[in-house]
Amino acid sequence: MKRSELDPDDIHIKHYDSPTGGWGSLKSLIKKAEENGLLASDIWAMLGEQNKPDGFMCVSCSWAKPKDSGPFEFCENGAKATIWEHDPKKCDPEFFASHTISELLEWNDHDLEKTGRLTAPMKYNPASDKYEPIEWDVAFREIAAELKSLNPDDVVFYASGRASLEASHMYQLFARIYGSNNLPDSSNMCHESTSVGLPKSIGSPVGTVQLEDFAECDMIFFIGHNVGTNAPRMLHPLQEARKRGVPLVTFNPLPERGLVRFKNPQSPAEMLSPGPGTEMSSDFVQLKAGGDLSVLTGICKHLLVLEDEAQRQGQPAILDHAFIQEHTSGFEEFCAFLRAENWNEIVTRSGIERDEIERIAALYASKERVIANYGMGLTQHREGVENVQMLCNMLLMRGNIGKEGAGISPVRGHSNVQGQRTVGISEKPELVPLDKLAAFYRFEPPRHKGLDTVETCQGILDGRVKGFVGLGGNFSRAVPETALVEKAWRRMELQVQIATKLNRNHLLTTRATYLLPCLGRSERDTQVTGDQWVSMEDSTANIHGSFGKRAPASDKLMSEPAIIAKLALATCPEKADVPWQAWIDDYALVRDAIERAYPDDFKDFNQRFTHPGGFHRNIVACKREWKTDNGKANFITPRNLNADPDIQVNGKNILTLLTIRSNDQFNTTIYGYDDRLRGIHGTRMVLLLNANDIARLGLKEGEMVNLRTAVEDGVERRVEGLRVVSYEIPAGNCAGYYPELNPLMPLFHHSRTAHVPAAKSIPVHIEKAGRQEYSAARH
Structure with a gap:
């Protein structure tokens, strides 16, 4: 892939001993604003509205928002997310007219997202190998026809974790009216172990x-x-x-x-x-x-x-x-x-x-x-x-x-990943009030289990999954077995991506591929009843309101709730009695519907969600009431002490790899090539190793190595061109960045009962690269 990393002579590895935050954080934000042409803009006033009761909730992490807010309620990464969302560059029809998909596939993640905000709905044309503009109504009509031609059990509705409670509830309802329980989300990749273990x-x-x-x-x-x-x-x-x-x-x-x-x-x-x-x-x-x-x-x-x-x-x-x-x-x-x-x-x-x-x-x-x-x-x-x-x-x-x-x-990670589960985004029908939804909207929802993320990947690999609708995210880059999933992706019949910026997943075109641009969290969402509020749930189960005030990046953008409702109206208008258009016009009606379905958690939803600090869901375990089968909190005895059975790490040059994130990224979004807090500048292609392991394996700091997954199952999984960096990590372990090292993770290597990819324990074999480079400056 095309790289925007610095020249090797400009890569610097330097121990960082300053505190988190401090002047380093402020300098980083100023640099990021300058890189995005926003240094002299109103971005600083916008950040003053972030995570405030009358402002917008951060699109980055889901940590709690205080009731008594200070002058600034954003962090370095949250500010980067807002700067990223308000990039003045535009990924518009003119951009797509100038670049084929084959060309863009050579670009890397950072450069793709740096093309700016998506501004108009697009459809892939295989004859020109380009995305071309399409009118919204035509896109909805064509997507509906494609969905109707497919078996609902063969279509996946993925949600990344950033969509509001309103959009999430509408999305799962649309999927189920269409006939699919295939509702995997980003929880499947990170905290599904929590969702399975804690209950x-x-x-x-x-x-x-x-x-x-x-x-x-x-x-x-x-x-x-x-x-x-x-x-x-x-x-x-x-x-x-x-x-x-x-x-x-x-x-x-x-x-x-x-x-x-x-x-x-x-x-x-x-x-x-x-x-x-x-x-x-x-x-x-x-x-x-x-x-x-x-x-x-x-x-x-x-x-x-x-x-x-x-x-x-x-x-x-x-x-x-x-x-x-x-x-x-x-x-x-x-x-x-x-x-x-x-x-x-x-x-x-x-x-x-x-x-x-x-x-x-x-x-x-x-x-x-x-x-x-x-x-x-x-x-x-x-x-x-x-x-x-x-x-x-x-x-x-x-x-x-x-x-x-x-x-x-x-x-939790993404801003509303916990909340979307609360309002029905789940492949497990027992977690959703299906009887209520059936009665409220006069349809019969599917009752069988849908596909989670790992099962979706397997379905893509074996050809069972024919269609993919994505509500945000960069699915193919976030999942295990990246190389095989990307290769198989193109065999699908339909791909629909609702997004704010271009990413690599959007370039893995299927027979029919659509790119639908949506509003960002901080942008004004105006419907016929006026400017709309949305809501989300933080990691501490508090529900907060969010109100965007900035002008949209394009007058052709639609909100996520509007896109979902329009897709539903085009695809299955007669299959259920849902007031989709009224919900587009007034999101308060969606919140009423959520309260109706989940009265214990959302009592007086519309009256409480804009209060400072929001309101707390009715988590009865906080009051020592236990919604378990036996009505008690349970001591659960593990089978043994091996957190990662079935994988043997034997041999002197086989180590256990854990994937990590830098402070210049959020999930698969890469803001830049510096990881200030680890002292790594100008590259993400590094392998952090214990100094004793470097010596034991006959390596040198700065040397280039390749990694191969140490699993013999007939599949070769490799990542090449990683720079050896001595780091304070236990002997026998090594670390490198996600998602670059995802190709090393076998799809079968996941939580036994929750199917979360076991990204913190991948057995890898280290090989010296054919061409050695020792040009990294060491200070």
Whole structure:
């Protein structure tokens, strides 16, 4: 692919020891605004509206929005997302007239999105190998005809996680009226392990922690998440907790800067201070990739030892026996498992010494209100569900779920990825109120399970999937087995992409391919009843309003709700009694429909969602009510301590790869080629290795290597041209950037029960590249 990376002589690898935030963050934003021609624009005033009660919600991460907002409620990555959305360049019909799809396929992800905002609906013409303009009404009519010609079970309706609650509810309803339950989403790629694991443990698919709990907690765990890159606004409550002396224990293979030091760029006092900022992690525990299940088992095992000792000495109990007896089930079986586990195996699999694990367990035992945050480092494993459930077990032992200042806190990614699940985006029919939808709109929805993301990929590979409708996202780049999926994609009959910017997935043309441009989150959405609000749900299950005020990038853009409704009206107008046009005219009616379908979570939706701080869903686990089969919170005993069975890492040059993101990207969107927080500038084609592994494998820093997946299944998976970078990572592990290394991930290598790709544990074989380069400047 065409590259816009710097010349090799200009690539710099330099250790970064400054705090997250601070002047580095401000300089990065100024640079990004300048690169996009927005330095002297109103972008700075627009950022002042971001995440405010009367403004627009960030399109980046889904972290909570405070009730009492400050002057600036955006982070570096959130600001980059808004700058990216308001790129003054236009990817218009004139651009497409000048470039064939074959040519654009040679461009890389960054350059494709840098072409600017999509401005008009387009259709691919195979004769010219170009996208060509098409009128909206014609596009809707043609897409409807294509959908009618296909079996609904062979069509996938994917959602990326950025669409509003209104658009998401309409989208799943359209798919089901059409006849498809194939509603995979980005949750399938990251937190499905949470959605599968938590309901069995505590009866809720989402966490129990609210923003206010951080002010009341007396200890915080942080496991498998890079907060400085993926949820930087979360650093504010973490910093406040650290300033009042709350210990923050981090488990991660990499020492990410966000959990090392932080200087709040919105605090003039901090910015003018010469100090290094706040020390974020009181304890950094560098475990091996996949070692979470073992280290959590070790902590729980030592809690039993501490409990036994307390009983012998007549001291207060360590475990919360009243809570365990009244609210839980499965404790005795879990205790038997803990007592039987061998410390040697715990230490070997986790990479953490026993005395260190016992020290952390004793610290936990001394605290009363503990929050456990986690990210994809916990979920993206073969036993990701068991990882999540073991974390629940640890909290349940001391009654740390369902009380103020405590709980479990999965840190979600995209801005409304949690919310779209709440309002019906799910391939699992048992999670959706189908009987209500059938009665409300007089149709019979399909009742069988649909395809999730992994199953969609398999369906594309084997030819079962014939059509793909995408509500945002860059699906083919985000999924495992990238090379095979891209090759098979073109065999489909239909592709419809609803998007704001061009990406590589849009270039994988099918027999009929349409590109439908939509409004951005911060743009004014005017319908016949006036300018419209939309809503979304954050990681803490709070519902917020969002109101765009900026002029749209083009007068030919349509909103996501309008596009979905128009597609439904064209495709299946007689199959159900849905007031699609009225919903286009007034989104408040869609919110009424959501409240009607989900009355417990959305009571008085229209009256409450624009209040500062929004309103919290009715998560009854927060009140120690458990919607599980037995009405109890459950201790769930894992099968063993191997978080990634079925994959053997043997041989001196085979390592375990974990994929990571830079602070210059969000998901598959690449803002640039610098990863300031890791000291990498000018390239993303790097492989982070332990210095001892570099020496052991006979490599040199700056040397170019290739990676091959160490799996013998008849498929060769390779990524070439990676620069060796010495980094503080456990021996036997290596790391590189997503999505560039996705081609190395086998489709079958996923969570056993949740089907989340096991992106944090890929066995790889390192090979020296044929041509060596040592030109990276080292400082």
